[in-house]
Amino acid sequence: MSQSVSEKLRFESDYQEGAHPAILRRLLETNLLKTAGYGTDEYCASAREKIRAACGAPEAEIHFLVGGTQTNAIVISAMLRSYQGVLAAATGHIATHEAGAVELGGHKVLPLPSRDGKIATEDLQAALESWARDENRDHMVMPGMVYLSQPTEYGTLYSLRELEALSAVCRKFRVPLYADGARLAYALACPVNDVGLPDLARLCDAFYIGGTKCGALFGEAVVFPKPGTVPHFFTITKQHGALLAKGRILGLQFDALFTGRLYWEVGRTAMEAAERIRTVLKEKGYAFAFPSPTNQIFITLEDQRYEFLSSRVSMSFWEKPDLNHTVVRIATSWATSAEDVDQLIQAL
Numbered sequence: 001m002s003q004s005v006s007e008k009l010r011f012e013s014d015y016q017e018g019a020h021p022a023i024l025r026r027l028l029e030t031n032l033l034k035t036a037g038y039g040t041d042e043y044c045a046s047a048r049e050k051i052r053a054a055c056g057a058p059e060a061e062i063h064f065l066v067g068g069t070q071t072n073a074i075v076i077s078a079m080l081r082s083y084q085g086v087l088a089a090a091t092g093h094i095a096t097h098e099a100g101a102v103e104l105g106g107h108k109v110l111p112l113p114s115r116d117g118k119i120a121t122e123d124l125q126a127a128l129e130s131w132a133r134d135e136n137r138d139h140m141v142m143p144g145m146v147y148l149s150q151p152t153e154y155g156t157l158y159s160l161r162e163l164e165a166l167s168a169v170c171r172k173f174r175v176p177l178y179a180d181g182a183r184l185a186y187a188l189a190c191p192v193n194d195v196g197l198p199d200l201a202r203l204c205d206a207f208y209i210g211g212t213k214c215g216a217l218f219g220e221a222v223v224f225p226k227p228g229t230v231p232h233f234f235t236i237t238k239q240h241g242a243l244l245a246k247g248r249i250l251g252l253q254f255d256a257l258f259t260g261r262l263y264w265e266v267g268r269t270a271m272e273a274a275e276r277i278r279t280v281l282k283e284k285g286y287a288f289a290f291p292s293p294t295n296q297i298f299i300t301l302e303d304q305r306y307e308f309l310s311s312r313v314s315m316s317f318w319e320k321p322d323l324n325h326t327v328v329r330i331a332t333s334w335a336t337s338a339e340d341v342d343q344l345i346q347a348l
Helices: 021-029 042-055 068-079 121-133 160-172 184-188 197-203 233-239 248-257 262-283 303-310 338-347
Strands: 061-065 084-089 109-112 142-149 177-180 206-210 220-224 296-302 316-322 325-331
Touching: 021 248, 042 061, 042 197, 042 220, 042 248, 061 068, 061 233, 061 248, 068 142, 068 177, 068 206, 068 220, 068 233, 084 121, 109 121, 121 142, 121 160, 142 160, 160 177, 160 197, 184 206, 184 262, 197 206, 248 262, 262 296, 262 338, 296 303, 303 325
Parallel strands: 084 109, 084 142, 142 177, 177 206
Antiparallel strands: 061 220, 206 220, 296 325, 316 325
């Protein structure tokens, strides 16, 4: 349905629409079929095989959960011992916008300096070495895993070289590396990205492939490249109330997303829209807050201009760098149309 000129333009997030038509068709086609529950059905099995093939990880364990915060909280809780915490960029999603979900599970988020949303290898190594050399470490929270996201909360990307370096440090200190892939489709489709699914499977101990923000109604696919990484993860998921009885709804969505190249195509749609918007912003002299190449665009506005644009365009408030300016986020999605972009450009 096209955007009415009388309505406010909506660019505040990438999870405002329902689901990709290919997913809706599959849901309708299979609606009255009877299947086993809890992800033990044939659609989940098919999706797992397609994801394994895309990751180049034929033995990977794959579990389907409903949402990103739920996924992060359960995976982190399952991978840590009671006395351990998780290292993350201070701007990381688990450290900022998950309402203390990790802490509610009994684990501390240990913040590292954020460099455009990313963790630097030298900062990670320094933190792990500092703990190992501290004679009081037995009185402290032990860093038990590392969290990052691809793309980051600032829309930035880890390069393959950066990810390899971080992975090497994690393996040196025997600390698992976990990647949040809530917006992974947009990373995979970004022209400057050089990290593929096989790289994540090779370099991470666990990661998830986002569906909620990438064309699905809801759902995330957790990938453990090496089987047995977390024994009894199925049961742990059940303990947290996160095991969907109608699990086939999750599996069917990922089966559709990984049929052909649909997961990459939905990312490309968002990237093409974002690039058009980014080009106009540059031409009009807008100030970019962060060098984000993906579907999230951050600009710094004088408050007067922010108020004017906000009356026409719904954008996400991000932060106040000072008393007179506001950083906002413009996000495109798998469903952003050329007409939507045209109207935003006019408003800008």
